[in-house]
Amino acid sequence: MQEKYHPTEIEKAAQNRWESTGAHRASEDAAKPKYYCLSMFPYPSGKLHMGHVRNYTIGDVLSRFHRMKGYNVLQPMGWDAFGLPAENAAMQNHVPPAQWTYDNIAYMKKQLKSLGFALDWERELATCKPDYYKWNQWLFLRMLEKGVAYKKTQVVNWDPVDQTVLANEQVIEGRGWRTGALVEKREIPGYYLAITKYADELLSSLDKLPGWPERVKLMQANWIGKSYGVRFAFPYELDGRKELLWVFTTRADTIMGVTFCAVAAEHPLAARAARDNPQLAAFIDECKHGSVMEADLATMEKKGMPTGIFVEHPLTHEKVEVWVGNYVLMGYGEGAVMAVPAHDERDFGFAKKYGLPIKPVIAIEGEDYSTEAWRESYADKNRGFCVNSGKYDGLAYDAAIDAIATDLKAKELGDKQVQWRLRDWGISRQRYWGCPIPIIHCESCGSVPVPDDQLPVVLPEDCVPDGSGNPLNKREDFLACTCPKCGKPARRETDTMDTFVDSSWYYARYCVGAGTRQANDRMVDDGTGYWMPVDQYIGGIEHAILHLLYSRFWTKVMRDVGLVSYDEPFANLLTQGMVLNHIFSRRTDKGGIEYFAPEEVDLVRDEGGQITGATCKADGRPVDYGGVGTMSKSKRNGVDPQALIEQYGADTARFFMMFASPPEQTLEWSDSGVEGAYRFLRRIWAFGYAARDAIAARPAMPASLAAPLADVRRELHLTLKQANYDLAKMQFNTVASAAMKMLNALEKAPRDAAGWDAVAAEGFAILLRLLAPITPHVCDALWSELGYGDDIFAAAWPEPLAAALEQDEVELVLQVNGKLRGSLRVPAGAPKADIEAAALAHEAAQKYMEGKPAKKIVVVPGRLVNIVA
RNA sequence: GCCGGGGUGGUGAAAUUGGUAGACACAAGGGACUUAAAAUCCCUCGGCCGCAAGGCUGUACGGGUUCGAUUCCCGUCCCCGGCACCA
Numbered sequence: 001m002q003e004k005y006h007p008t009e010i011e012k013a014a015q016n017r018w019e020s021t022g023a024h025r026a027s028e029d030a031a032k033p034k035y036y037c038l039s040m041f042p043y044p045s046g047k048l049h050m051g052h053v054r055n056y057t058i059g060d061v062l063s064r065f066h067r068m069k070g071y072n073v074l075q076p077m078g079w080d081a082f083g084l085p086a087e088n089a090a091m092q093n094h095v096p097p098a099q100w101t102y103d104n105i106a107y108m109k110k111q112l113k114s115l116g117f118a119l120d121w122e123r124e125l126a127t128c129k130p131d132y133y134k135w136n137q138w139l140f141l142r143m144l145e146k147g148v149a150y151k152k153t154q155v156v157n158w159d160p161v162d163q164t165v166l167a168n169e170q171v172i173e174g175r176g177w178r179t180g181a182l183v184e185k186r187e188i189p190g191y192y193l194a195i196t197k198y199a200d201e202l203l204s205s206l207d208k209l210p211g212w213p214e215r216v217k218l219m220q221a222n223w224i225g226k227s228y229g230v231r232f233a234f235p236y237e238l239d240g241r242k243e244l245l246w247v248f249t250t251r252a253d254t255i256m257g258v259t260f261c262a263v264a265a266e267h268p269l270a271a272r273a274a275r276d277n278p279q280l281a282a283f284i285d286e287c288k289h290g291s292v293m294e295a296d297l298a299t300m301e302k303k304g305m306p307t308g309i310f311v312e313h314p315l316t317h318e319k320v321e322v323w324v325g326n327y328v329l330m331g332y333g334e335g336a337v338m339a340v341p342a343h344d345e346r347d348f349g350f351a352k353k354y355g356l357p358i359k360p361v362i363a364i365e366g367e368d369y370s371t372e373a374w375r376e377s378y379a380d381k382n383r384g385f386c387v388n389s390g391k392y393d394g395l396a397y398d399a400a401i402d403a404i405a406t407d408l409k410a411k412e413l414g415d416k417q418v419q420w421r422l423r424d425w426g427i428s429r430q431r432y433w434g435c436p437i438p439i440i441h442c443e444s445c446g447s448v449p450v451p452d453d454q455l456p457v458v459l460p461e462d463c464v465p466d467g468s469g470n471p472l473n474k475r476e477d478f479l480a481c482t483c484p485k486c487g488k489p490a491r492r493e494t495d496t497m498d499t500f501v502d503s504s505w506y507y508a509r510y511c512v513g514a515g516t517r518q519a520n521d522r523m524v525d526d527g528t529g530y531w532m533p534v535d536q537y538i539g540g541i542e543h544a545i546l547h548l549l550y551s552r553f554w555t556k557v558m559r560d561v562g563l564v565s566y567d568e569p570f571a572n573l574l575t576q577g578m579v580l581n582h583i584f585s586r587r588t589d590k591g592g593i594e595y596f597a598p599e600e601v602d603l604v605r606d607e608g609g610q611i612t613g614a615t616c617k618a619d620g621r622p623v624d625y626g627g628v629g630t631m632s633k634s635k636r637n638g639v640d641p642q643a644l645i646e647q648y649g650a651d652t653a654r655f656f657m658m659f660a661s662p663p664e665q666t667l668e669w670s671d672s673g674v675e676g677a678y679r680f681l682r683r684i685w686a687f688g689y690a691a692r693d694a695i696a697a698r699p700a701m702p703a704s705l706a707a708p709l710a711d712v713r714r715e716l717h718l719t720l721k722q723a724n725y726d727l728a729k730m731q732f733n734t735v736a737s738a739a740m741k742m743l744n745a746l747e748k749a750p751r752d753a754a755g756w757d758a759v760a761a762e763g764f765a766i767l768l769r770l771l772a773p774i775t776p777h778v779c780d781a782l783w784s785e786l787g788y789g790d791d792i793f794a795a796a797w798p799e800p801l802a803a804a805l806e807q808d809e810v811e812l813v814l815q816v817n818g819k820l821r822g823s824l825r826v827p828a829g830a831p832k833a834d835i836e837a838a839a840l841a842h843e844a845a846q847k848y849m850e851g852k853p854a855k856k857i858v859v860v861p862g863r864l865v866n867i868v869a
Numbered sequence: 870g871c872c873g874g875g876g877u878g879g880u881g882a883a884a885u886u887g888g889u890a891g892a893c894a895c896a897a898g899g900g901a902c903u904u905a906a907a908a909u910c911c912c913u914c915g916g917c918c919g920c921a922a923g924g925c926u927g928u929a930c931g932g933g934u935u936c937g938a939u940u941c942c943c944g945u946c947c948c949c950g951g952c953a954c955c956a
Contacts, residue, residue: 042956043955045956080956083955083956084955085955154954156954157954166954167954168952168955169954169955169956170954215874216873218872219873219874219951222873223872223951223953225872292954293952293953293954294871295870295871295952345870346870422953425953428954430954499954499955499956500954500956540950540956541874541951542951542956544951545951545952546951546956547956577875578950580949628948628949629949629950630949632955634955659893659894660881664874665875665882666875666948666949667881668881670881672895672896673894673895673896674895675895676895676896680894682908733882734883734892736893736894737892737893739893740893744893813889814889815888815936815937817937818888818937819937823889856936857936858937860888863889864889864937866888866936867936
């Protein structure tokens with residue numbers, strides 16, 4: 001055994017052995033309970049970042065822990081390989097996205113291996129390979145057949161200078177990131193997946209996911225956004241025709257307070273009104289500027305213009321003017337809203353700005369609504385009742401809506417309706433590096449699906465995008481084809497699929513067929529497959545809505561197509577917090593934005609040590625400090641874990657990651673603390689080395705131990721008990737600190753006391769097994785060096801012994817009026833009356849009671865006594 | 870703006886979900902060992918008062934419930950994530 005801890009050597013040796021014995025290859029075994037542990041697969045951006053290290057360490061700790069607990073564990077890995085960054089890199093370096101991606105995969109795979117993760121590499125997949133994305137295309141065709149996939153127009157960000165569609169990420173404050181040009185909205189055709197058909201089930205089956213965090217389920221429920229309301233119409237006459245202006249509202253009880261209507265700029269009524277109103281036409285044009293992002297739309301200044309068209313209130317028959325409002329969205333509901341300024345903040349602001357009438361129609365019992373108090377009354381729909389509303393006066397929310405909906409229905413001008421916030425999933429992307437949509441455009445037959453036997457539609461891998469649209473449009477060899485229907489020359493669709501499609505089903509692809517390699521004659525296995533669903537899914541909280549919702553949707557579609565028999569893909573979910581770091585940026589001359597890595601700047605701090613700004617090391621000019629934010633390639637604030645691994649080894653990196661913060665919390669990166677983790681691992685090695693002879697002798701535990709040693713042993717087992725509790729909660733930071741406490745206890749145990757060798761041997765065996773999932777290499781090496789066994793991961797998980805935990809006396813905290821005043825020792829299991837008597841007799845109790853009698857005595861067994869005087 | 874989460878020493882955090890606030894570490898300061906450095910070991914470490922024993926105060930801020938609140942309730946401020954074309 002080596003005297004010093006040499007992480008590089010022992011890690012290399014352990015990894016080589018695991019690889020040569022196939023230690024992490026998983027195969028079906030009916031004798032053991034299965035544990036499919038899956039971490040979200042990475043986008044191959046170049047090198048691993050700290051978020052990956054955190055994510056995969058959590059997954060590996062869980063995998064190794066379950067393996068020691070006797071489970072048959074599968075932990076696979078793959079690559080979410082299509083995406084925008086590859087195209088950006090191509091523009092910068094003139095390298096095809098495919099080559100860039102494959103190079104990155106090779107490098108990152110090496111990094112993952114050097115971290116010692118127990119991954120089954122034989123099942124590796126990459127979504128940019130035709131044998132994977134073929135099945136995207138195949139299921140898309142099934143969806144077309146079922147009417148789940150369909151075509152309609154979509155609104156996109158358009159850069160008028162580059163003449164290209166921009167991703168939301170490429171729009172910075174309403175301008176194109178490369179050109180600085182004001183972004184415009186543009187309508188183009190695209191394919192949609194009807195996720196709204198599954199809205200009800202996606203919402204209700206959240207209740208069947210007890211292993212998901214409440215916050216994620218709540219976010220999904222709010223995103224799906226089921227609301228009950230009333231859809232109704234305002235009749236009007238225009239160009240001699242009778243028409244209806246449909247709107248939807250969740251607050252039909254305020255219908256008598258309507259003082260105007262507002263329609264989206266894209267609404268047909270707006271277009272009609274603009275025909276002979278150049279001012280309005282100009283305003284509608286102005287509304288086309290800006291991005292399509294929800295956050296931008298919600299925070300922009302509310303503007304409007306009257307159309308001069310009046311509609312008739314369906315109940316009062318009053319004339320109501322129609323306005324065009326930039327805050328009304330064509331994609332939501334009807335693209336038109338009723339406006340009740342008295343009881344809606346947005347309508348209120350709009351009415352104030354343009355001098356429109358405000359008519360309060362809801363009041364709260366006992367409150368004066370002659371002032372603007374009625375605005376408050378709106379907030380709590382359960383307290384208000386109708387006023388100023390004719391026959392509806394006095395009705396509360398539910399009764400008012402019932403009565404109003406009934407009256408509207410009688411006039412055939414509306415009814416109650418369930419409304420979803422969820423919108424259908426637009427999957428068309430005008431980008432090259434993605435899965436081709438399997439459609440052929442024929443002049444006579446229109447859009448024709450590619451027949452199954454012509455799949456996959458293979459993406460050429462040698463294109464280099466230049467920023468001016470999709471390079472596939474210049475690839476005649478890709479474009480030219482024949483129509484499957486009529487056989488005439490035709491053109492291929494060049495749009496590719498949203499990369500969320502790729503990641504919506506990869507979890508099921510790792511385990512198609514028996515054995516370790518994927519079968520290629522089918523997309524996924526049916527419900528008789530061994531591994532699905534995933535037992536534990538781990539990934540960033542940033543995926544709480546989109547990726548997880550799309551995956552749930554995709555699973556349900558696969559079920560309805562008859563591919564699988566399970567309803568939900570992920571039984572348990574752990575959402576890890578993000579790893580954050582400082583962000584530095586600077587405006588470019590063109591109005592774009594340029595980011596700087598933390599190592600490229602010098603920090604400027606105030607007296608309190610707070611960061612106020614920074615300067616660029618290269619040119620000495622100031623850069624803007626943008627606070628902390630998620631580590632991302634685009635913001636250039638990632639930290640490369642490679643240096644960490646090379647200097648200290650994988651175990652130190654893993655231990656530090658687990659120790660620094662609980663998995664679900666955000667982690668603000670700092671370089672300090674890593675040294676401490678390394679020091680701890682050195683101390684473990686040193687203890688093992690010093691105790692090697694005692695442990696190798698396999699000493700038997702004496703029948704009884706003297707006090708100091710019995711205390712050490714009790715502390716070890718107590719700490720183990722707590723650590724096992726924390727592990728079940730997946731709170732790994734306190735498991736790591738438990739390991740540190742154990743080492744502290746072992747180090748301070750008196751070596752000359754009888755039985756020390758037995759306590760040391762037992763305690764160290766507990767410590768090594770507890771720590772093995774977190775720092776597998778060093779624990780594996782010590783376990784075999786000290787003769788505990790050949791393979792620590794084949795050893796049983798440690799459990800605390802009742803005999804070691806036994807205690808005669810317990811210490812209770814003594815409080816007087818809730819303030820800590822002392823402590824008392826009582827026999828374990830002492831009756832309450834004895835504890836009360838002992839507390840009252842205590843010197844400190846006498847002093848702070850100041851002669852007053854005890855009004856009440858609270859005894860919390862095993863914890864405290866509180867005397868209320 | 871809307872939805873979700875968070876705010877505890879100089880720093881990361883802990884507190885068995887209403888019961889000793891700051892475990893375990895990092896950083897800092899002091900000391901031991903050493904020719905020296907590294908490594909290692911020991912001590913101090915929320916704030917205020919005090920030589921000390923000890924006392925008061927303290928979990929973003931303001932209220933409330935309770936014998937007892939970091940934990941529960943109401944309000945305010947700040948930070949992080951998501952907002953449908955980043956993944």
